[in-house]
Amino acid sequence: GSKKLNIDPYSIMWNRVVDVSDSALRNIIIGLGTKADGRPRQTGYDITVASEIMAILALCSDLKDIRKRLGRIVFGTDKNGKPLTAEDLGVAGAMAVLMREAIMPNLLQTLEHTPAFVHAGPFANIAHGNSSIIADRIALKLADYVVTESGFGADCGMEKFMNIKCRISGLRPNCVVIVASVRALKMHGGGPRVVPGRPLDPAYQQEDLQLLEKGLPNLIQHIENARLFGVPVVVAVNKFTTDTPGEIEMIKDAAVKAGAEGAFTSEVWAKGGAGGAELAEAIVAACEKPTNFQFLYPDDWTIKQKIEAIATKIYRADGVDYDAEAERKIKLFTDMGLGHLPICMAKTHLSFTHDPAIKGAPRGWRLPVRDVRASVGAGFLYPLCGAIRTMPGLPTRPAFVDVDIDLETGRVIGLF
Amino acid sequence: GSKKLNIDPYSIMWNRVVDVSDSALRNIIIGLGTKADGRPRQTGYDITVASEIMAILALCSDLKDIRKRLGRIVFGTDKNGKPLTAEDLGVAGAMAVLMREAIMPNLLQTLEHTPAFVHAGPFANIAHGNSSIIADRIALKLADYVVTESGFGADCGMEKFMNIKCRISGLRPNCVVIVASVRALKMHGGGPRVVPGRPLDPAYQQEDLQLLEKGLPNLIQHIENARLFGVPVVVAVNKFTTDTPGEIEMIKDAAVKAGAEGAFTSEVWAKGGAGGAELAEAIVAACEKPTNFQFLYPDDWTIKQKIEAIATKIYRADGVDYDAEAERKIKLFTDMGLGHLPICMAKTHLSFTHDPAIKGAPRGWRLPVRDVRASVGAGFLYPLCGAIRTMPGLPTRPAFVDVDIDLETGRVIGLF
């Protein structure tokens, strides 16, 4: 039983998780009541996509590997500071049984019947944000070219793809495709705020080369970041009907100047596969080029060196400030022999910085790290940058209030 | 949004639910932290089988009905004491969408390929404990005889089948089958304690007519209780290899004397359908007899009258003692116009009383009711008797520690 483990209740690093945005569960006290109801303890819930189990699912290679990783999870320490694992707790076997069928990827198809795996859901802001290694491996056996998505901004998903997923899988990319749009770049250039549900500002719907130009440094930083890993870069411009040839041209010029192979429009949303043919050809060509893949940091750097490498080279911060709790954890994890693990930054994807409101390609700022946690089973440490939360909140008007069932037809309404 | 409802946070009757036995969640404080994290409030978790949604699933008749019942759920009141529903909160439509496919029963088969519906999981101690009305209705269209299970002791499942499920569905049973065993009756007669994992005491494995006789009043009370509803009763004796003819005979005599049509052994576990042929014939014969179905109480009795009818006539308590909180709720629900609802007693199934340690057919005791809750969508009120909990605990050695995966074969081990 758990008593013999002599668990230090203050050392517990695992939260419960739930798959709804229940912000009232972020900070809770459990175990109130009588002796039979546990012991009182401050804890909280994370959202399921931030669970270490989700990361393990996406990073494991097979059943044996997930069993091993689940057993390796460190949930806390005993009162002498010795790390305690899921194996110590006797739950790793049961966890593996629950995950036994989950590790098999789901094969779906597009409207044009192209096969696609949809497998694993770690968000790229609060987790490592990539599709599963197992799905990629199966895909590589089945197809000549495999496109795998790394979520959110390339400072989030792509950086973690390179430094975490490639490190664990041993696989190497032949090409990076960065998706951009005129609208998004205008927003990074300082365009009016975009609010869901409100009509889009005209600035985004008519040519505004000056605004677009102000936003280009954001794209350029992403291209430069991708080039750091020694892989060719192609930019895909997700074309809207209101984009003008002048705007597209401006993006293309900037992309090439920043080191990309080129920038190509995609109209897949309107024309299906045909709408991406030119882009696809360019990607195929880029994949022929030699690569010189390299990680941003080696395993044997200190935790702080790794964090600061990402902060300064990818985000372009001047440096990193650590809260006392972060300092304490870095020391703890180093002492626990976890210093060799790669880093999975938990940071907003809405900015290169920790502050979602700061757009473009900011310089002259410092990254605050308020805490660091360890996912030993998944195989990384994750610093919490700024106010990033592992349990999101709902918008003021949650989407569920619009959802209902049409009782005449039995159909669901209000989802879109 | 929820702000305009002017919710009284102290009135909230709904707990969150989770489908594991997590006793540390029984009493919690949520909403700690900053203003963005909700507001601090004492609450708790129930286990999923105790959720009103589970009861609604089992008691609804179709999609329209579940939509209506979900909307009718009362989760609390506003600051003026006006009941607030899931409809008021704007979540009933989304809830119905989530349940849309769940209302369709699962059709399984026995080892002999007899079809069986397995649908809905309310436990009979902390909920109403019966298979779904929809599954029963489909079964009645498909077969000549439908056997539907009501869970746990007949003081729990059967009483609720009669007074709640039949009241809502309009269906009426032709016969009650009470399952008994020599071993269980010996235990009710005061036999040695049975502990899972330890060898069974010899008292249960050799003839002991004296011990069995002491346990018979328990069976007799169940038979008498079933007869109260005006339906013929057949006793099925689940036969073990160590049961002796003398023991079986003693049960048969007592059953008939108490008003049952007869008692018949079942060896279905060993012989399949053939092992229950005589029992089945007896049930078919009983179903031919005229019935005089009646509820234990009419809708228009007060809440206390109904609770006391069940307590004194089914459990055979001398009376009921209400804690202050129970008194407050009875008044509240009466004022809210919910007095007409049937009663779903939350009580241990291990005794006719509220104390799981008291076996046999006890007399001269009073039933303590510590709280009453309302499931307006499901359509009943549920008093909490004694120390019954809506979130169970784990045994000292949880079963999950034995569960693992055989990495050579990929098979699950340790489940049984």
Place this chain on the structure above:
Amino acid sequence: GSKKLNIDPYSIMWNRVVDVSDSALRNIIIGLGTKADGRPRQTGYDITVASEIMAILALCSDLKDIRKRLGRIVFGTDKNGKPLTAEDLGVAGAMAVLMREAIMPNLLQTLEHTPAFVHAGPFANIAHGNSSIIADRIALKLADYVVTESGFGADCGMEKFMNIKCRISGLRPNCVVIVASVRALKMHGGGPRVVPGRPLDPAYQQEDLQLLEKGLPNLIQHIENARLFGVPVVVAVNKFTTDTPGEIEMIKDAAVKAGAEGAFTSEVWAKGGAGGAELAEAIVAACEKPTNFQFLYPDDWTIKQKIEAIATKIYRADGVDYDAEAERKIKLFTDMGLGHLPICMAKTHLSFTHDPAIKGAPRGWRLPVRDVRASVGAGFLYPLCGAIRTMPGLPTRPAFVDVDIDLETGRVIGLF
């Protein structure tokens, strides 16, 4: 240190106390934060007058005795259920030092220069409600007659004077003086509600013999109760200017009929000592009569027998209902060898029952006891009856908002 005591945190019976009505401290969780901040625990505050230390102050006989009683305080048990004392905790000596000067009574004087001791403040509803034994003993050395006050209703203060204070001090009263008023008896007869700050209803300011008569059973019950202890009873009628001779006469008749020596008006509030001369003479006469003092219950009755003796003979309840927590504590205290202690009922003083709204001399009701606590140092057990609280609340408009300092004169204003 406290670690070696192996304290069971769930056994702790002592709350912190504070001498303001801070209702938000009734139920709190302490010890949150880091390991250095204690361990999380549910607890609460009582008001100082409900502290066991206040009771000990009032019941001790000298410095040695208070040192011994403080050491004897049981604050909880260890994890094996062994009672733990303040002596075990190593704090009894320091507590005695803090109380060393407090045990010396304060000698004050009335406006007519009569000496009076004002010493110790346990309230008679939530504690034993009597002036200190030390003050009484000093007074008995100094004067021929000593009047000692027992607070609130005679069902509270007098019963505890007899059964607790006399039992501990060995002193015996020669006479009981019950203070009554026409107005209070009219209120007990069902007169209009009296609200502080609003003008008094005319019913209380003009003769209303019918209303008064309805209230007399309250006085009669108090007289009969005092007679149970074998001591002569004198009734003092606190006379208001609006009381009529007919009303006074009606009280006198009823008092004598109920067994009192007589009833005498007191106008001390207006005329000083002269206004109570006749009453004083009557008390002196009563003190000459022989007494047959007896306790309501002997030490060796069970806890429940003692509680029920007070409930049925003094309050005139039909019986007592115990909540589960009260049952648990009665068993615990009996097992701990505390069954011999006298009982100090915590009950509202505004009614013979536990419900402050029920006036007069009610019959046909049962007393609910929701918890029992032990003051082993003081030397009694105290059941909590109904909703009595050991931390009161403030009125909607607290008195402190009227209090200020006159900055010209430096005088305090708004106290009265």
Place this chain on the structure above:
Amino acid sequence: GSKKLNIDPYSIMWNRVVDVSDSALRNIIIGLGTKADGRPRQTGYDITVASEIMAILALCSDLKDIRKRLGRIVFGTDKNGKPLTAEDLGVAGAMAVLMREAIMPNLLQTLEHTPAFVHAGPFANIAHGNSSIIADRIALKLADYVVTESGFGADCGMEKFMNIKCRISGLRPNCVVIVASVRALKMHGGGPRVVPGRPLDPAYQQEDLQLLEKGLPNLIQHIENARLFGVPVVVAVNKFTTDTPGEIEMIKDAAVKAGAEGAFTSEVWAKGGAGGAELAEAIVAACEKPTNFQFLYPDDWTIKQKIEAIATKIYRADGVDYDAEAERKIKLFTDMGLGHLPICMAKTHLSFTHDPAIKGAPRGWRLPVRDVRASVGAGFLYPLCGAIRTMPGLPTRPAFVDVDIDLETGRVIGLF
């Protein structure tokens, strides 16, 4: 009432206080239970000496002034961010009444019958750490020379005397006396750790000029700091019998070189007033010298400028790092118009830095500020530096376990 103030519960800056070291009260949740028990809220207790009321007592000039300051206390804001005061809450008058007699200083005497005021108790680490202004003013009327103590290290008490107390009182010092000892300077030089209750290391009891020399920079920094305020400095060396002439001489040389008027031994502890005659003469002489008093910062600097002036000029930090909460509060107080207030650093007195373990005169470090609070009534803002706590903890073996009463003599034992 308080309802109409529309208080934002998350804005409340005032903790309850208690005058014992009860670390389990540092972080608590109050208001649990029913609606009548308040509303649940996270809060905590400070120790009384950290209370704003203690600071007000020490900084006020008379009854009118304390009434005004108490009314000006800001305890939080309403939901629109408007500051709310004790006056708004209607409690300032009652608070003034409670403090009415407390503002009158206590006149004590030394063993040689020299009069001394002992008045007000704010600690110099967590409050402003000075004797009351009223006591100083009375003393100045009564004597030719007034010595007033500012507590703890001169980086704490003296800095606050100059920047806060002098600013509020308008009084100016003629001379600063810094108390030093050979032993303390050796400890600052890296001497063995001094633990209460264990024998003193020989290093402190025999001549060790090398060790002493290493500790001198600490004294020099204090002297330089005092000189910053434009006042002559005299060093008093508290002489122990084991101090050698060589050690004393070394201190004297360093003091003069650092800008002090001189350094003089004090043997008052052994010889009474005569033991300090030479020192007193030197102080009298110093008081004759002209002063050029100046504050470290003017009122109109920003909050950060003031904090950084103290951090860099007095503590000699390289700079200040602010936690997010500190940043938020600095913005809030600036917006509330409190930017003009002086700063009262809450910082350990055991080091020039925020870390009590770092001795001597450290350079090359940064001061972390984790929070800032406002004492608007007292008239200052107080940043919390590092891990400083406003509720201390007890030592592992609290002193109270040794305290008891000698029952034969009635005397207190174990206090010393």
